[in-house]
Amino acid sequence: MASVDMDPDVARRLFEEGATLVLLGVPQGTELGIDYKSWRVGPLFRGVKMIPPGLHFLHYCSTNAANCGGEIGPKTGLFLTLKPREILLANWNPKEEDLDFSASQNVEEVSRVRATLRDLDPFLGPYPYEVMRKWVSLTDHLSQEVATALQPLSGRVCAFSDVIPELQLKHTKDREEQNLPRNDTACQSMKEGLDKLPRMKQREGTELRFSDIPRQTYPPGATPAQITKCSLDQSYALENLLEKHHQLKPLNVLGELQFAFVCFLVGNVYDAFEHWKRLLALLCRSEEAMQKHKDLYLGLIAVLYHQLGEIPPDFFVDIVSQNNFLTSTLQDFFQFSIGPGVDSTLRKRSEKFKAHLTKKFLWDFEADLDDCDPVVVELPDDVALE
Incomplete structure (x- = not known):
């Protein structure tokens, strides 16, 4: 494990206040990472040090024991919230090909590791500080409370369903x-x-526990006119979701959007991508909710700005832009954002975001999106999102 040169003051603070993951017995060649970076484990690896306190995503793939350069298994991950100077201890279970954190419940064992931490230090890789800013931007609405509520009861996020x-x-x-x-x-x-x-x-306990997105977008006993209205403006369905799953903290729905994105982008969980698409479509096609929940939609723009900045450009062609999902969804969002009841700050932020996406991806949100392929447009002027 290697890290870019770090500011000495930052390094000192992380050394003093950072958490430590002591991971014993991880087989050589295992692909292991934290947050937005991963490595192949070497023969001397014993864990990761200088981890900034807060929420992190630890992920790993087992490898063919007979050949450390052999095939890599499906990815497994888990969300962890680490406290300053905390030591989390885990042992590799070769039978399950998984990390066992039960040793962290043994106070004497953790105390023993803490006492010998200086001797262990040469075998601990430093946290990849260069990805910290990116990781925070992708998870700033995602708390451990939300992550715990959404991740499987098993505590493991698995790329392949069991x-x-x-x-x-x-x-x-x-x-x-x-x-x-x-x-x-x-x-x-x-x-x-x-x-x-x-x-x-x-298998029970291994499924992601996302919020149920209502399939019926209109209230019981709705008239044909109401059904049509609720199909065009899905605020009724969104308000139902918020009331059922995020009543106390509506902004937690952005944490769910970030959870799904991380599980897909880092954890390779395709079902999480499908949920991200459906949840995003619901948010973007709720006109009345946009007028009611200003902070939610200002946050949504910031979340999408960082998420779309992390997806490889060719990925849009292969999946995200398939059937114009993203361009058509965002076109509806931008159309609603200029409505008469929308807050002026939200309207201006939306216009800047639209210009940013048009410039970066050459998407034309003014065009008719009946065709199968995304429409592009040249935009010579530079547009800043700030």
């Missing part, structure tokens, strides 16, 4: 009772082959 059969059908008789085809008969079609596969479900 799935098990919905029903344990070990015998042909069991399959017949469920009206499923026998395994020993030839398949006549792809559908028949798929039907022979057992129905799978995610």
Whole structure:
């Protein structure tokens, strides 16, 4: 592990106040990272030191034990909130290919490690301070409270879902009772082959616990006119989500948006990307809510500014811009933001953000987005978001 040159005063403060992750027994070649950076573990690695207090995302991928340069397994991660000078101790469990933090509950063991920390220091890699500003900008609305509420009960965010059969059908008789085809008969079609596969479900405790985004955007008993209105302006659905999941702190919905983005961008969880898209679309297509929740939407602009700055440009072509998702969603947002009931500060910030995206990605939010590919436009003048 290596880090860029750090200001001596910053290094001294982090050395004195920073937290320490002592990670023992991690196999050589394991890909391990914290926040926005990762490394391949070497033979002398024992953990990470000088970690700024606050929320962090520790992530790792096991590797083929027979060959440290071999295949890398799916990524596992967990959110941690570290206190000043805290020592968090974990041992690698080779059977589970995971870190076991139970040793951190042993006060005597932690005290022993603290007493020998100076001897351990040469084997601890410094926190990659150069990514700190970027990490804070991506998680400034994400508290440990929100992260704990959203992450799986297992405490682990996994790139691949841990799935098990919905029903344990070990015998042909069991399959017949469920009206499923026998395994020993030839398949006549792809559908028949798929039907022979057992129905799978995610193992309990391993699923991300995102807020439920209402599928019905209008109130019960709504008239056709109300249904049309609520389809164009999804504020009713957004207010339901805020009341159910973020009633006390509406801005926590931005923390959820950041949680989903980090789980996707750093943790490689595709389901988190799908939730990010749906939650973003709901926020951007809620006109009345935009007039009511000024601070929420000022925060949304800042969140998107930093998030879109971190996605590789070619990624927009491959996924984000597929079917014009992002351009059409933001087009609705910018259209609503110039409405008569929108706060003037929010309107101006939105206009600057729109100009910034037009310049950076060459997106034309004034064009008709019926075509399949994003529309681009040349913008010669420099536009600042500040």
